[in-house]
Amino acid sequence: MRPGWIAADWGTSRLRVWAMGAEGVLAEARSDEGMGQIAVGGFEAALLRLIGLWLSDGPAVQVVICGMAGARQGWQEVPYRRLPCAPVDPQALVPVPSEDPRIAVRIVPGLAQAKPADVMRGEETQIAGALALLGSFDGVICLPGTHSKWAQVSAGEVVSFRSFLTGELFALLSERSVLRHGLAAEGWDDEAFLAAVSDGMSHPQKLGAKLFGLRAEALLQDLPPATARARLSGLLIGLELVGARSYWLGQPVVLVGEEALAARYGAALAAQGVQARLLPAAACTLGGLAAAVGQLTLASSGAGRKA
Amino acid sequence: MRPGWIAADWGTSRLRVWAMGAEGVLAEARSDEGMGQIAVGGFEAALLRLIGLWLSDGPAVQVVICGMAGARQGWQEVPYRRLPCAPVDPQALVPVPSEDPRIAVRIVPGLAQAKPADVMRGEETQIAGALALLGSFDGVICLPGTHSKWAQVSAGEVVSFRSFLTGELFALLSERSVLRHGLAAEGWDDEAFLAAVSDGMSHPQKLGAKLFGLRAEALLQDLPPATARARLSGLLIGLELVGARSYWLGQPVVLVGEEALAARYGAALAAQGVQARLLPAAACTLGGLAAAVGQLTLASSGAGRKA
Structure with a gap:
């Protein structure tokens, strides 16, 4: 199995990943390594523990992550996009450097509202x-x-x-x-x-x-x-x-x-x-x-x- | 010093005692042995740790306790008095058996209201x-x-x-x-x-x-x-x-x-x-x-x- 891309939902208390192919979901996995459980610098390793078996040499596989991976205490702080806007903009994903050449990671930015102040990720x-x-x-x-x-x-x-x-x-x-x-x-x-x-x-x-x-x-x-x-x-x-x-x-x-x-x-x-x-x-x-x-x-x- | 009586306020997280004489407070002491920290059967010992030095042989000294000592998880569950009533009734204190003959312990009952249901201790x-x-x-x-x-x-x-x-x-x-x-x-x-x-x-x-x-x-x-x-x-x-x-x-x-x-x-x-x-x-x-x-x-x- 070589996924076309990998989807990831990184919450405060949980990480969930899907290997995606042309027909849809090829495989999925999850762990309790939520953002709250991971120390600075530990995010790539936690991700690889879940998706490592899906990876092989060749062109890097795209990994797109939503959720708390983009928070201040996450993998890398990703600025919020400001309202009004489309909930997700493919042009606005933020690349995150990774050591493993088999993956190319991007994070979906959360949204912010100025007044009343509010945020979502x-x-x-x-x-x-x-x-x-x-x-x-x-x-x-x-x-x-x-x-x-x-x-x-x-x-x-x-x-x-x-x-x-x-x-x-x-x-x-x-x-x-x-x-x-x-x-x-x-x-x-x-x-x-x-x-x-x-x-x-x-x-x-x-x-x-x-x-x-x-x-x-x-x-x-x-x-x-x-x-x-x-x-x-x-x-x-x-x-x-x-x-x-x-x-x-x-x-x-x-x-x-x-x-x-x-x-x-x-x-x-x-x-x-x-x-x-x-x-x-x-x-x-x-x-x-x-x-x-x-x-x-x-x-x-x-x-x-x-x- | 031999106190005329001893006052005690036994909260969930704290115990506070006063040695009382004819002129007022003779001494006071406190500990973190609140109701929540004490196992069943441990209340008398916790009390004696604070007031032991104030006791001597002779007639038992009265100890009157208010607060969570009368709760279900306390020294002894003391039924609530029902509204309307005086907040405290000297006739309604509830004696609690103690092993130490130097003290005679009584607990002030809390109050209960039927509707809306409410309680205080x-x-x-x-x-x-x-x-x-x-x-x-x-x-x-x-x-x-x-x-x-x-x-x-x-x-x-x-x-x-x-x-x-x-x-x-x-x-x-x-x-x-x-x-x-x-x-x-x-x-x-x-x-x-x-x-x-x-x-x-x-x-x-x-x-x-x-x-x-x-x-x-x-x-x-x-x-x-x-x-x-x-x-x-x-x-x-x-x-x-x-x-x-x-x-x-x-x-x-x-x-x-x-x-x-x-x-x-x-x-x-x-x-x-x-x-x-x-x-x-x-x-x-x-x-x-x-x-x-x-x-x-x-x-x-x-x-x-x-x-």
Whole structure:
């Protein structure tokens, strides 16, 4: 196997790579060597540990990376591109020097917005992939996650976006706060989740009290731990939805994310009368990286693209 | 020295004790053996390590403890007293068996509210101490901290209260979230703090976005780390103030807490036109424990108490 090019998604906690051929994915691999786990100077070696077997002598294989490899603590800091702009521009990939002559590495720049100040690294590639998958789309793309993003896209460009710390708050509160004593690691309660979304949207100013209330109800009323987990998630997603209302209200909305989480956002939006379309995160990442190297994308309808 | 009795404040992360005589405090000591650091069965030994030198043979010395010693993970779980009630009732202290015949230990019960579900352990003693110090007071007592409390007191009773997870959120976000990279451990910016209080009060639904904005401004605009710290604190305290508005609006407010934190709450309230009176936390704890053992308190005016 000799891949035509190699796609890589380098997150804070994970590295995922795909060997790409003319027909699509030839092979894939992943490791826990995320940006956060790698010391300065260790990025090329971490990459080669995953893709080494795919390489052979001859012309260098192109490797295109999105995500935190371009962060200040990454392989090489890559300046953000400024809004408004296409999510990914094949002309704007930034070459990164590598010692191994078998690879030619480039990093996809993240996007920055001046006011309100906001940044993304990696999601721009997923947005490009979503646009490729959708063929033509003007509206809002929501990317739930550690730092959820809501992006307004129009005529193939990202016009504005806003990030929310929702996923990181959920992780901190469920794993490290006093709430962890009464919270299940697994399990779910759909009804409690949707009630909490509504509660979080109606009373965002009560967040601190509602959070402590989960602890109090665990102590006084034996709140089931799976219910507590669903309520915590619902309160935080509800807070995000009311804060992002100007993005989704009256707009076509596409959700790009890990399946279970995207489904929760979908249910929360449906309760507000918004039917969001769900796209799988990995397919969007890969589609966006393909767009970055100028490949016609794998799953794109091709037809009807505007920009 | 033989103390008349011994006062103890056993928090989650700290134990503080006072040897009390007829004239007041004879000696005091503290350790980091908070409730969270002590294994089951280890509480008496931890207490004796601090107060052992104060003990001698003869009649057992009374030790009265408030705080987390009465929690489920504490020395012995002590049921909450239910609202409305006096913050501390000398008749309701719960004896705890001890092996050492030189001490007779009792724990001050915490308070519980059924709806909305809420609990406190330790703050009830500070409220009792504040009431003793104030002589006579109907209004609201705010106790900023890890889990801030706002308590409505009337005719010597706690009528209702609400807890907010504010302090724990600040600790998690400043020490363990992505924001820690751009946040100073020390340093302050009064103007940024008050602007963020106002912002947090006006736009509670934007919390998740404003939090991520601190990270983005650090990356894009070199937001000074001390300013970021003050803004984080202001956003969270602002969120609490708007959520607790029904407590402080048009009410006499007393703040009981650690000096720097209480001063911040005082400044935030002053910006809303509320002049809160500040009382030191330790004096309130000690006053409340004195009330619990039926002592006329040290610093009380004595005159004019209603209940």
